[in-house]
Amino acid sequence: MTKRLSPYRLGATLYMPATRNDIAGSILNNQIDGLRSIVICLEDAVSDADVPAALQNLRQILVALKSAKDAGLGADWPLVFIRPRDPEMGKFLTETEDLTPADGLVLPKFTLESLPVWWDIMKDTHLCMMPTLETEDVFDVMQMRKLATALLEHPCHSRIIALRIGGNDLMNVISLRRPRNLTLYDSPMGYVIKMLVAVFGSRDFALTSPVCEHIDDHDVMEKELALDMAHGLVGKTAIHPNQIAKIERALMVTSADHADALRILNSSQAVFKSQGAMCEPATHRRWAARVLEQAQIYGIAQEETQDGVRFFTANHLN
Template sequence: MDKRLSPWNLGATLYMPATRLDIADAVLHGKIPGLRSLVICLEDAVSEGDIPQALQNLKRLLQQLNAAKINSGNNEWPLVFIRPRHPDMGQWLVENLDLSAIDGFVLPKFTLSSLPVWWDIMAGTHLCLMPTLETEEVFDVVQMRELATTLLSHPCHARIIALRIGGNDLMNVVSLRRPRNLTLYDSPMGYVIKMLVSVFAPRDFALTAPVCEHIDDHAVMARELSLDMAHGLVGKTAIHPGQIDVIEQALMVSPGEHSDALRILNSTQAVFKSQGAMCEPATHRRWAAGILERARVYGLTSEKNPDGIRLMPVSQHN
């Protein structure tokens, strides 16, 4: 897979309804500072009656993106994905539109039973996949283990950038909404995220964090992001440009973590003490590799300002 399509390059993935008329400006002209990836949504963010308008808007957008790609390439663009409403729409998009400038599809309501349906649509394309885990089956560890095992040996495996955790849909399954003053980890989603990490991360699948729909409450989102990072999630869904910088800061690496990671990967000692904690290269090596990759993409925080002063990315690991 192209290094540009690394899950670490997702950052704050901004969802934009396909009815919006300013998506081309966001992709081509940097209208949204710091945007690394976006999803053009044809599913929940678009009402049924607006689907024809959304598809016409998407067609015009693709014409703009394809023309710009021919003239300049797209290496400096954000990663661009489309979220179809269902497999039938995905099939229509593949058959009727030029998707050359698109990096992949976000697959809604993804389950083991929908895998062959989606693969029939996607196999003959260049598109990468981000399946979304957001149905009742996700609460069942046995079914998730079966899905993980199947994906690992399926030809789609090489095309999966990350699995997205659909927090709002999963809360809807249990008839709940996130409380305003609590993180998702204080709800049943805390169990779900822990279970999904324990099932998919050992098999080297990246997982992204659910959206925080409380747009103006960055304090709650910052608390939630610290837990996202503690669970090894690689990025977070955003629904407002104002959330992007908060998410980016959370993805930055502290100098202490970076120092520990370097020592763990370079040490010849079986165990050593660093910054008051035990470091054991045999068990911390995978963590250390992930820390250095995050530092390469997002840079380091300043120890003097824990809110995060952006420094240059760590050049020795580029």
Template sequence: MDHRLSPWRLGATLYMPAVRSDIADAILNNKIAGLRSLVICLEDAVSDADVPLALSNLQQLLSQLAEAKNATGHDHWPLVFIRPRHAEMGEQLISGMDLSAVDGLVLPKFTLQSLPVWWRIIQETHLCMMPTLETEEVFDVLQMRELAVTLQSHACYERIIALRIGGNDLMNVVSLRRSRNFTLYDSPMGYVIKMLVAVFSSRDFSLTAPVCEHIDDHQIMDQELALDMAHGLVGKTAIHPNQIGKIEQALMVTATDHADALRILNSTQAVFKSQGAMCEPATHRRWASGILARAQVYGIAAEKSQEGIRLMKANPNN
């Protein structure tokens, strides 16, 4: 997979309805500071009545993006994905629109049964895939294990940048809405996220965290982001630009973790103590590699006892 399409480069993935008229500015003119990836949504964020308008708007946008890419390249753009409503719409997009400036598709309601359909549509394109796990099957660990095993040996494996966890749809399956006072991890989604990490991350798939729809409650957002990082999730869906900075800050690596990761990857000792904790390279090496990959993109947050937290930014070229 292209280095540009590393899962660590997703960061805060902002969903924007395809009916919006300012998407080109967000992509071409850095209208939204810090934006690393965005999804142009044709599914839940667009009403049935607005689908024709959304498709017309998207076609104009894609033409504008293709022209700009041909003129200046797209290395400085955020990653751009489209979320079609269903497979039929995905096929319509690929056959009828210029997707040369798009990095991939977000595949809604993805299941083992829909895999052959989506792969037939995407196989001959350059597009990568971000399947969204958001249906009833996701609560069943046996079905998720079967999906993970199948994907791991499927031709599409190299095209999957990450799997997205669809929190709101999954809560809807169990007739719930997230509480205003607790994180998603305090709901049935706590089990689901843990299970998906165990099943998919153990097979080298990356997972992104569900959206936190409490736009103004940054305390809940901070708590949830800390848990996202503790579960090894590589990014988080955002629904408002004011969430981007919070997500970016959470993705920064602590100085303690960075120092441990370097020692683990460079040590010749089987076990050693570092900063009050045991480090065992044989079992911590994969963790350490992920920490350094994260730090390369998001930088290091160095704590200072008297001055709060000083942020050491990542290389701006990353």
């Protein structure tokens, strides 16, 4: 049985079209600072006409990574995922390519109906699964409850590192695009994210946040990241390297939360006051455990000042 990876190892998951010729070098040489996970995309990021070239390029990437791993390299590489176009392409990849260097597949347009199809493709591999929720039925809470229950009881459960929320595809379903000056939470996606957290989070599934496609508007990005963290999302899709550092910083645990988490998990008191807030171990214990796991990977944000300006640095736990 393949051991499920911690979803907190994903961080900022950078999507790169499989047609790019710099992917292997980016992974082999850790050329992108702070990158923890990468998705080599054969779906929306690749046009129909470019699919053959993308598949050929993917094969060359896999060969290069396999050769390096055979030489004992790869311990400090980002996690590598492949996003096939559809189940047919997923089947083709698992049957014809050596996917040893890959950690998993991102499953596009994932539904309850496609679950047995994808499992038949992946059950005999080592690959983890990251289903993407991005179809019309995602807006239906009853359908999502059925899917969550099915995944919880299915043998694939131990393979699912996280569920990805496909924001752009979901907005497309309702003929909308994210407003330029607002976060996703100010759109109908606010309801969707809250509902998915309630349905899947209550069953202990991790969820990742959709991409912020307005690459140069860092104010909107930071507001959205704060809301991502408030909703318990474990990572965020990135489409540009300049988004990675901001996502990493948002995933750092505050020193206040870390102190509360330690007290909650170690206290014999039923209720106590800490930093002006009530702490109740019986109801805050799961939150506290998550905080400590997150801090172990991303570190604790230390607030400092310089010339009157506030900024944060990471104090990593070892």
